[in-house]
Amino acid sequence: MKQTIAIIGASGNMGSAIAKSISKGNYRLLLKGNNQASLDALIDEIKANDNTADAEAMACSTEACWEADIIILAVPFEAEKEIASKIKEVANQKIVISIANPLNKTYDGLVTAANTSAAEELQKLLPNSKVIKAFNTTFAADFSTPVIDGKQADAFIAGNDEEALETVSEIVSTAGFNPIVAGDLSVSRTLENMQLLLIQLGIKYNYNWLAGWKILHH
Amino acid sequence: MYELFFKSFRQKVPLSAEEETQLKRYLTPKKLRKKQYLLQEGDVCKAIAFIEKGALKAYSVDEKGNEHIIQFGLEGWIISDLYSFLTGESATYNIDAIEDSEVLLISKSAHEELLLEMPAYQTFTRLNITGAYLAMQKRLTSIISTPLKEQYTDFIALYPDIVQRVPQHMIASYLGLKPETLSRVRQKIAQK
Numbered sequence: 001m002k003q004t005i006a007i008i009g010a011s012g013n014m015g016s017a018i019a020k021s022i023s024k025g026n027y028r029l030l031l032k033g034n035n036q037a038s039l040d041a042l043i044d045e046i047k048a049n050d051n052t053a054d055a056e057a058m059a060c061s062t063e064a065c066w067e068a069d070i071i072i073l074a075v076p077f078e079a080e081k082e083i084a085s086k087i088k089e090v091a092n093q094k095i096v097i098s099i100a101n102p103l104n105k106t107y108d109g110l111v112t113a114a115n116t117s118a119a120e121e122l123q124k125l126l127p128n129s130k131v132i133k134a135f136n137t138t139f140a141a142d143f144s145t146p147v148i149d150g151k152q153a154d155a156f157i158a159g160n161d162e163e164a165l166e167t168v169s170e171i172v173s174t175a176g177f178n179p180i181v182a183g184d185l186s187v188s189r190t191l192e193n194m195q196l197l198l199i200q201l202g203i204k205y206n207y208n209w210l211a212g213w214k215i216l217h218h
Numbered sequence: 219m220y221e222l223f224f225k226s227f228r229q230k231v232p233l234s235a236e237e238e239t240q241l242k243r244y245l246t247p248k249k250l251r252k253k254q255y256l257l258q259e260g261d262v263c264k265a266i267a268f269i270e271k272g273a274l275k276a277y278s279v280d281e282k283g284n285e286h287i288i289q290f291g292l293e294g295w296i297i298s299d300l301y302s303f304l305t306g307e308s309a310t311y312n313i314d315a316i317e318d319s320e321v322l323l324i325s326k327s328a329h330e331e332l333l334l335e336m337p338a339y340q341t342f343t344r345l346n347i348t349g350a351y352l353a354m355q356k357r358l359t360s361i362i363s364t365p366l367k368e369q370y371t372d373f374i375a376l377y378p379d380i381v382q383r384v385p386q387h388m389i390a391s392y393l394g395l396k397p398e399t400l401s402r403v404r405q406k407i408a409q410k
Contacts, residue, residue: 001258066249066320089219093246093325128243163327 002054004028005171006068008061008075008083011035014099015074016042017143018135018175019055025174029055030064066090070097070167072135077102077111077118084125091129095164097171098122098188099135101195107203110196112189119158119188132159132168133188137195138177139202141210146176153212154178156194158187180215219247222270223322226294231341241339244328250274250315256297257313263302265323269295272319273383276311277391287392290316290380296346316384361394369393370403 005022009015011033019031023046033039039057046055058064065071065087075083077100098119102112112118119133134157138146146153155177159165165181172179182191194213202211220242227233233241246265250256256274257263267274269291276297277287288311291297302309303326324332332339360369370393374381381389390400 001255001261063249066247067251069248090247092242093244093323093328 002026002028003069003167004030004067005070005072006030006032006058006061006064007072008032008064008087009034009079010042010074011038012074013140014135015072017140018072018074018099020046020049021143021146021175022171023053023055024050025171027054027171027174029053030058030067031055032058032061032064062086062090065094068094070095070171071129072097072099073122074099076100077121080118080122081125084122088126091126094129095161095167096122096126096129096131097134097168098131099133101136101192101199103196103199107196107199110192112192114189117186117188117192119185119192123185130159130161130164131185132157132161132164133185133191134158134168134172135175136188136191137198137213139209139211141208142177142212143175145210146212148210148212151214152176152178154180154214156180156182156187156191156213158182158185158191160184177212219270219320220245220322222294223268226268227338227342230345231338233338237336237338241332241336244324244332246323246325246328248321248323250319250321252315252318255312255314256321257299257302257309257311259310259312260308262306263299263309265325266296266298266300266303266329267291267313267321267323269293269297270320270322272321273316273380274313274319274321275316275384275388276313278311285388285391286394287388290377290384290388290392292379292383296350300347300350316388366393366395366399366403367406370400371407 005027007015007019010019010031019029031039043055043057046053061083071091071094100118102110102118104111119131123131137156142153155172157165157168157179169179198211224238256267271293274291274297275287276289277285279285297313299309299311387397390397
């Protein structure tokens with residue numbers, strides 16, 4: 001059956017990239033964003049690409065998450081606390097995908113302590129939800145170009161619930177990436193640091209925000 | 219969001235505030251719009267649904283596309299494809315919302331953990347399943363051995379709320395009648 005996915009922060013770069021790329025899957029998308037004009041444009045674009053796509057704008061995060069089976073928080077780390085307080089009750093037992101990288105203002109470090117991560121902090125705020133780290137090692141531009149230099153970018157997933165990891169792997173595949181389950185939620189610390197490194201390298205070597213990770217193996 | 223569930227729970231089994239908090243952790247609140255599916259035939263029924271608000275129906279669809287309603291569900295009722303939920307086999311029923319609805323889902327894993335952890339939930343489940351069995355037995359007896367007119371008057375007496383809220387063609391489907399037959403039955407009753 002079609003699963004309902006709420007994307008909170010859908011008018012942002014990452015949120016809209018995720019929405020577009022998974023709208024080709026068998027999902028019903030409920031999109032909440034702060035910028036109504038970009039949200040409307042996003043929905044028009046999704047429907048123009050595929051008129052059978054099921055996507056609609058929602059005015060309220062709580063309502064969107066209440067209707068949803070799966071929630072994607074495509075908001076900056078700083079905004080998670082406020083949103084978590086709004087959706088805590090309706091996100092009970094649901095998969096909540098944390099995409100945030102808790103970068104500092106100068107992009108040269110993380111604001112989280114070494115013994116935690118954005119995903120683990122979100123799990124503390126939503127203790128009865130199944131928080132899964134995903135889509136944090138992929139840039140927004142990667143979603144329209146998941147195959148870079150002839151190779152499909154890997155996308156790492158971390159979390160504590162087996163079934164939830166499987167469900168999120170399917171979403172990651174739908175988006176065009178190669179899903180790799182990296183481990184339990186504490187592995188998010190490594191994943192968030194990997195993206196910090198990629199951002200720093202991107203700035204240093206001018207990757208132009210189109211870059212990703214690929215594990216080479218036999 | 220949880221009010222009716224706990225009220226209905228406590229009507230069956232006493233529950234401490236502590237147990238309520240523990241139980242709440244396992245419930246998945248979900249809002250459905252009118253006509254939206256909760257379950258589709260062929261999928262596995264992964265949760266049972268307690269209806270906090272609204273109305274749902276469980277039904278099978280025959281080769282000609284006709285719906286045969288097995289069960290209605292209103293506020294305070296539980297609806298699921300129990301066979302699929304318990305065995306993990308594909309569901310033979312569809313469940314969808316007749317009105318905009320709010321349900322609390324209890325997933326299979328939550329259900330199993332609660333059964334192990336909480337004696338009150340065990341009792342609650344036993345009472346629900348016994349109740350469902352009795353209702354099914356009654357419904358079966360009614361279908362195989364009661365005259366149509368009586369079936370309908372029994373239904374009205376038993377479920378006055380459903381008659382108010384659900385279109386007649388769905389009630390006909392529930393009673394295994396064609397809508398025309400039901401309207402003839404209703405005319406006869408009205409003439410008396």
